Amino acid sequence: MEQRLAAILAADMAGYSRLMEADEVGTIARLKTHRIELIDPSIAKNKGRIIKTTGDGMLVEFQSVTDAVKCAVEIQQRMQRRNSDVPQDRRIEFRIGINLGDIIFEDGDIFGDGVNIASRIEQLADVGGICVTGAVATQIADRLEVSIEDLGEKTLKNISRPVRLFRIGLENSALPAQPGDFDAKRSISKPSIVVLPFNNMSGDPDQEFFADGLTEDILTELSRRHELFVISRNSSFVYKNRAVNVREVAEKLGAQYLVEGSVRKIGDRVRVTVQLIDAANAAHIWADKYDRRLDDIFAIQDEITAAIAATLPGRVEAAQRDQLGRTKPANMAAYECALAAKVLHHRGTVADNTQAQSLIDRAVALDPGYAHAHAWRACILGQAWVHSWCEDRDAVWSEIVAALDRALALDDNDADVHRILAAVSVNNNALTTARYHQERALSLNPNYDLVVVQQGELLTWLGRPEEGIEWIRKAMRLNPHHPERFWSHLGKAHFAAHQYGEAIEAFMHLSVLDEVQHAFVAACYGWLGDKIAATAHMKEVRTLLPEFAVESFLATLHYAQQSDVDHLREGLVKARGDDGFPAANDF
Template sequence: MEHRLAAVLAADMAGYSRLMEADERGTLARLKTHRIELIDPAIAKNQGHIIKTTGDGMLVEFQSVADAVRCAAEVQIRMRRRNADVPEAGRIQFRIGINLGDIIFDEGDIFGDGVNVAARLEQMAEVGGVCVTQAVYEQVFDRLEIRFEDLGEKALKNISRPIRVWRAVLDDAADPRAGDGSARHSVVKPSIAVLPFANMSGESEQEFFVDGLTEDIITELSRRHELFVISRNSTFVYKGQSVNLREIARKLGAQFLVEGSVRKSGGQLRVTAQLIDTATDAHIWAERYDRKLDDVFAIQDELTAAIVATLPGRVEAAQQDVVARKTPANMAAYECVLAAKVRHHRSSRAENEEALKLVTRALELDPEYAHAHAWRGCILGQAWGYGWCADKDAAFDEVVRELELAQALDSNDADVQRILAAISISRNDLTKARHHQERALALNPNYDLVVVQHGELLTWLGHPKEGADWIRKAMRLNPHHPERFWSHLGKAHFTAREYPEAIEAFMHLSKMDANQHAFVAAAYHWLGDRTAASAHLAQIDKVDPEFTIDALVSTLHYENEADLHHLVDGLKSPEAAQVKA
């Protein structure tokens, strides 16, 4: 047995039994997500060591008292943000107690008075709160920007002596801007209101379908963090009324309105939808959907996905002309991010540099704009991937820092989870990538960048045919998708040994880089067309004289060695003798 002085953090989940009884699988899944995304990384970042876990709690040892308190504050503050949109009955919340004392290590577990006091303190803490002993308080009160409230001496169960207890006051710390004198710059996002769709069928039984369609569209649009969506309660006030659209827009504060109608005729259903710019009364977009009335709920899901997948892109496109006429110094944070996205998608070094300037300007306007931090990480990641940075290691570290900050500010942003998945892919940690990717899909299943990346991940995991299906779905979701989607599709088809389809996909690119020429050359090799293979191999040297197979391999993330060798073997054929290993 080993004795030593240590800071002990005891944490317990409030209402664990109640939550498990109500939804066992869902509770465990949410708890696992919080562990992976927040709790375990916070412990590791603060040099903590998890001694043991129970179903609803854990014991953690820290060498530094300050690290233990920092960790506890971070967990509780970020859990508060994560629970902001969760009904109170379903919230996962913790109590935390911290003590500094003598502990005994024996066979991987810890015992002793130091542990017992921490456990009792945890039981006294309020839900979402942190209690510490006098010994802890004396170590940190003047070292951390956290206030403490003296609760006085308390009699703790099975502890013979009274213990003086302090409560961490996390209200001010919950907002990192508090007390620094800085004003919050509000992010002015485009606002959109979905008016109740009109039932043109003359059948009252169709009202449930029409209202359900409208509500689903509002709910799904609300997943898009780049939009401010007016609530259902506000828009349904106008149901069945003859209204002036500009007057409604003024009352709701909406820049854009969506209106539509549903008409049933025999076994057919027709849904129309249109997007209106309220400043000009211009109809930006309109579409008509005709479906057979076989399963109204399936139709409702399909129409919702189709409309929601299209609208955000149309809203962005409508604003791009306005943004283009502004200088960055005069642009609001959202508009800077919007302009940065447009530049990023052009995938050139010069455009990437301009995109970085724009998104950096957005963060100057609002340092805590999570979506902007996520996109700054994405833009830096593009520079890292293409080698447009002087120090790749430093650039990658900066990408990781941006995404950690974005996740701390808003873990429910689909872009945050999408880019965290991309970082994990680049590290060949496909298990973690799948976790973040599934989170991104759950947050926004109709976002083309999330959907296309799911196809990429499935390709790396050895399911390229399924991956190709997801990539084609992303192309349908965004008919104006970035050109690189064709490259992703080409790689999926090649990995599936579908060579003609792979070549056809790559041929959609206006210009291929050396890696893309390599995939096409290998595809022609496996088809037995040595002439075409040689032509693309020759293009590799023209496009990138420094190209090597090893450099290509470093950009690939195949889980199955056979998939990697399939490409490499196609580039080590007789006609590929000039390609450098």
């Protein structure tokens, strides 16, 4: 036995039994994800040691009271952010109690009064809150900028003497910042955009609410995109029913881009026009119109809002890319470096990935508190990791994990952060974790085409390709200017659904097929019994990748069900032909 003074943190999950009864598998998966991404790293960072875990709680020892409280505050504050968009009845929330006292160590476990008191006061803490003893409060009073509320003396179960307790106020707590989190002058220069009130051209006052509602919905949806700075409704609605000068409005509101539109009712139809304008030269970057039957005006409003919100950011980004071509690299701000890095990343070559890494590193250096840049650093490094464009894959994976952890800590409500976390998790075959982050990304921005298409891709990996096809087609409808690779996702989903003709048609929309896409087309023709076409595509695979082997290829995919792996393998075997390829068992 060993006896010593230590700070003990006791944590317990509130409403555990209720959540398990409602959704046992989902609750366990979400709790595991919180532990992997937040709780365990926070304990390790603050030099804690997990002594014991139960289904819904844990005991942790810290050598320093300050470290224990810092860890507790970080966990509770970040859990608040994580739960901000989660329905109340599905939230995972914790109570935390911290005590300083003598404890006894024996056989890897801890005992004694100090442990008992920590466990008792944890039960008295608010849901999502922290309760500490007087000994803890005294130690941190002058060391941490946290508010401390005296709760008075309390009688605890099986403790003979009353114990003075204190509540840590999270709303006013400020922990020491990490270096670079809050620069005096931030170097993010996000594109700013103002959505002017849509004009009602119908001559029908009853259509006014539709025009205003459409404007407000577009504002709300665009605000979900953290890569844009959206001017508030209060500022933009000042210009309702007024003739405006684009440059004057932009200068007054500090906007680089303006969105304006109109609504016109014609019989039983409604037409909505929308255009995106570059305020610097009043040039029209993009315009579109939507004609719909007036069966359900609210459904129309939702549909048009989704389409505009999905398309506009891509048009803004395209305009920004054009401007980047005229910008000297040395003059780029963090946002511009991140944008240029994304462009290079999407080209998908070794050389472009190397350049992208350099630019995204510069974005992070210019603004260490830029969550979006940290997330995209993980994405760009992830591309190098997936394709083995790096000498030490383990070291790169550690960098990816660190970048994503930093992005989450900085902004847990950025859909792109969770989208990238889901994508990286898929590539690491952690499909349960991928599902959690994909759900978060969808809840944060349900009209983001990259999130929507990724939902379809994930469902295909999970063995639900018919649902995946619906999501991928929805992403294509949301953004008619979608990246070409959406067709590849659709082709793979149709193949998994045994819809070979539709799969081939989808792949044929690609301007150039890589070896993976040729392999899927070959497997489609193999299943259709078209030996000539199947063999032709297998030859293309061999040309692009002379060392191609079926089993190695299958190992790079992420199917959750063995039947999907066997289905693709058999299609490739059928596609082999008599052209000198190895026999099926030599693949």
